[in-house]
Amino acid sequence: MALEAGSFDxxxxxxxxxxVPPAQQGPLIQKIARWLKPGGVFVGSFGTGASGEWTGEWLGTTMFFGHNAEAETLKHLSDAGLTVRRSAIERQDNEEASFLWIEAAKNT
Known part of the structure; x- marks a missing residue:
């Protein structure tokens, strides 16, 4: 889907x-930053731990999972012109999974 730059608050x-495969997450973050208006906010979650990808059963179906290490994710955000305002690693309730939660703003 083609979206105009600066389309979203x-x-x-x-x-x-x-x-999304780890190698494609950086380019996706670049697109997200491009779609945001200056000062616009991005809130998202990312996997944690060493970079990796795998396929597993979840919610009754086979799904792909992948993530970059936290430092690489933060670098992708910075390289895209996003300033991280808040970040936290939270463990998912009733699961072993942890997620890196990010609130970032597009630089003006």
């Missing part, structure tokens, strides 16, 4: 980017 991506 805010973009949220919860538990979705973890289904």
């Amino acid at each position: 805010a973009i949220g991506a919860y538990y979705s980017i973890t289904h």
